Amino acid sequence: MEAGGRRELRRRLQGPRQEAAEYYRDHRVPQRMEEALNALFPLRPADLYGELANYFSKFSKAPVICKLVGRKVLDGVGQPTLEVEIYCTVKNYEKRICSTIMSSFSQIHENALPETTEADEKERNDSVNTAVEWVNESLNAMLRDLKPTDQSKVDKMLGEYFTKKVEEKKDIQKQEEEEAAAAEATLALTSCTPSVTALPGKKKAANPGFMTVAERMIPPAEPAESVLCGSLAIGGTSLAIAKAGATISHIPLYLHIALLKCNQDSPKEMTLPLPMVSLLNCEKISPAKLKLVKEVMLIPPVQLSLKQGIERVLHIQKEIMRLLELPGKAPSPQLPDSKKGRARNTGKKAPPRALKRISHLGCLITGCDNLEQLLLLIQTACNNMGLELGTDMYLAINCAAHELMDYVKGKYEILTGTFRSPDEMVGMYVELINKFPFIIALIDPLRKEDRQQWSNICCALGSKCYLIAEDAATYISKLKIDHNINIPMCSGVVLKYINQTKVSDLVEVTGLLDGQRHITILGSPDGESSDDSLVDLAVGLGARFIKLGGLSRGERVTKYNRLLAIEEELAKNRTLREANLEFIAFAEEPQPENQLSDVLHPPKQDLLPPQLSQSALQVHSLPARLSENSTLT
Numbered sequence: 001m002e003a004g005g006r007r008e009l010r011r012r013l014q015g016p017r018q019e020a021a022e023y024y025r026d027h028r029v030p031q032r033m034e035e036a037l038n039a040l041f042p043l044r045p046a047d048l049y050g051e052l053a054n055y056f057s058k059f060s061k062a063p064v065i066c067k068l069v070g071r072k073v074l075d076g077v078g079q080p081t082l083e084v085e086i087y088c089t090v091k092n093y094e095k096r097i098c099s100t101i102m103s104s105f106s107q108i109h110e111n112a113l114p115e116t117t118e119a120d121e122k123e124r125n126d127s128v129n130t131a132v133e134w135v136n137e138s139l140n141a142m143l144r145d146l147k148p149t150d151q152s153k154v155d156k157m158l159g160e161y162f163t164k165k166v167e168e169k170k171d172i173q174k175q176e177e178e179e180a181a182a183a184e185a186t187l188a189l190t191s192c193t194p195s196v197t198a199l200p201g202k203k204k205a206a207n208p209g210f211m212t213v214a215e216r217m218i219p220p221a222e223p224a225e226s227v228l229c230g231s232l233a234i235g236g237t238s239l240a241i242a243k244a245g246a247t248i249s250h251i252p253l254y255l256h257i258a259l260l261k262c263n264q265d266s267p268k269e270m271t272l273p274l275p276m277v278s279l280l281n282c283e284k285i286s287p288a289k290l291k292l293v294k295e296v297m298l299i300p301p302v303q304l305s306l307k308q309g310i311e312r313v314l315h316i317q318k319e320i321m322r323l324l325e326l327p328g329k330a331p332s333p334q335l336p337d338s339k340k341g342r343a344r345n346t347g348k349k350a351p352p353r354a355l356k357r358i359s360h361l362g363c364l365i366t367g368c369d370n371l372e373q374l375l376l377l378i379q380t381a382c383n384n385m386g387l388e389l390g391t392d393m394y395l396a397i398n399c400a401a402h403e404l405m406d407y408v409k410g411k412y413e414i415l416t417g418t419f420r421s422p423d424e425m426v427g428m429y430v431e432l433i434n435k436f437p438f439i440i441a442l443i444d445p446l447r448k449e450d451r452q453q454w455s456n457i458c459c460a461l462g463s464k465c466y467l468i469a470e471d472a473a474t475y476i477s478k479l480k481i482d483h484n485i486n487i488p489m490c491s492g493v494v495l496k497y498i499n500q501t502k503v504s505d506l507v508e509v510t511g512l513l514d515g516q517r518h519i520t521i522l523g524s525p526d527g528e529s530s531d532d533s534l535v536d537l538a539v540g541l542g543a544r545f546i547k548l549g550g551l552s553r554g555e556r557v558t559k560y561n562r563l564l565a566i567e568e569e570l571a572k573n574r575t576l577r578e579a580n581l582e583f584i585a586f587a588e589e590p591q592p593e594n595q596l597s598d599v600l601h602p603p604k605q606d607l608l609p610p611q612l613s614q615s616a617l618q619v620h621s622l623p624a625r626l627s628e629n630s631t632l633t
Helices: 002-026 028-038 046-057 114-144 151-190 211-215 232-248 254-259 306-325 371-384 423-435 451-461 503-515 531-539 556-570 610-617
Strands: 064-072 080-090 094-100 276-281 295-299 364-366 394-398 413-415 418-420 441-443 467-471 492-495 519-523 545-549
Touching: 028 046, 028 492, 028 545, 064 094, 064 114, 064 232, 064 519, 064 531, 080 114, 080 232, 094 232, 094 467, 094 556, 114 151, 151 232, 151 276, 151 503, 151 519, 211 531, 232 254, 232 503, 254 503, 276 306, 295 441, 295 503, 306 394, 306 519, 306 556, 413 423, 418 423, 423 451, 451 467, 451 492, 467 519, 519 531, 531 556
Parallel strands: 276 364, 276 545, 394 441, 441 467, 467 492, 492 519, 519 545
Antiparallel strands: 064 080, 080 094, 276 295, 295 394, 413 418
């Protein structure tokens, strides 16, 4: 009886044993186990089981997305924004891979009415709530079981989902318009007397004899691009997937992006973008009169390492702060000739002291009554440190001209009460660059609608200065038209990763810009977050410049620290290539008339001592302007 029981037990166990043996043989486990033991024995690793785990991990299945989590968080200025987390199934376990936080962006200008700002904040809050819902529900189900390394497939699905949502919104709006029209028709039929009173919310047409005459002189402003509520979910998910793909592949995000752009061909060398570091933020609603300048940025020369350039900018910033804190004293620059030592305080009005505030851009807030004060301040700080503008440091100016247009007059208000037509603006910029050749970039010197003037300024200054469009490139989806870039003639554009922008969109657009000899600048929005992915995007896409704001505020300094870390890594791997900057030469045209005098010297004003004003305008001692197709070095 006992022998029979044992035979019966063996028969019952034989089936599972055979199944197990076949299962492991089908997966080549015995063969690979033998290979692993033979390979590791000569090495005799200290952590044997760790090495066995590493050996067998390469035979495991590729991780796939198992869950997306959307969350409402705050950005660097306290505004609500979206965080997206990616979870993957890795070796049969759910694992959190990464997260990304989107930067918030607003089209509302700093001088907007309080009710406009309030409405924008409500709209932003609703959009974030909708984005969280999309991520946690629709996108979570849609992207499950996809590989995070398949960026193009994920972005295609995200694009199709967004298009469907846009069509749904159009259908809803059409239905609402039809219902409103039907209600209006019913009201008209039931009314005893025809009503001439305007419907609530409708304004009477303007008198064409006054308001519209000036507006007909200039191209009207293009309507603001409508932002679909919840569109943050598309951009946030695409970027989070890219970060997850880089993490799964065990490579930095910048290299992952470079591989996407180069069709998986690993670049032998990579170039870091030059930083445009915000130094001063000039409030256009401050008591000071200068409105033409929103932001002044420093650009270190290419012969310096990034670390050296950042340190130099920090020293200049400290000297600027010291000069602005001097009570009642105008900065006195070191003159380049025998007049040195004769500069003195004449008792005339000094430039206004900086307010004790740091702007959301991470730099000092100040105000000036004319452009000369601003440039003189920076030139003085550099001279005091033994640095020469145009050799040891360069300037870029963000004009944000679209915020200056007075549509009643059809002119730009460059100073309080001082207006210039688009053609006069071109002449003013030409003299500005001729007098101050250390300014090598102007951002948004004109509205995007003034295309003829963009062409004129490019022909006049393209070989001396970068003419950059930022406002025209706000929405990447509008840039692409039949594989062409829909922007005014310019040297390059500032791209921002906002709303429904996808990583694949950036790869495609930067490829088009490269092919058309435009430079690419990756810029951070006003509402920046602590996420430093923008830096990796700029490096991986091969951007010429990166515009991150100033060297204050944690959300901006984090990105500079990431840029420094990438420089160190590339230098260690010997894959760092020095930047080689060239201006874009356009066909030359006759230069417009001189229009700079008012913005440099406003009428009936004498805000600086005569000898200081002269020294500020004497730029002959600075190095000559870089010739056509020459480098900044």
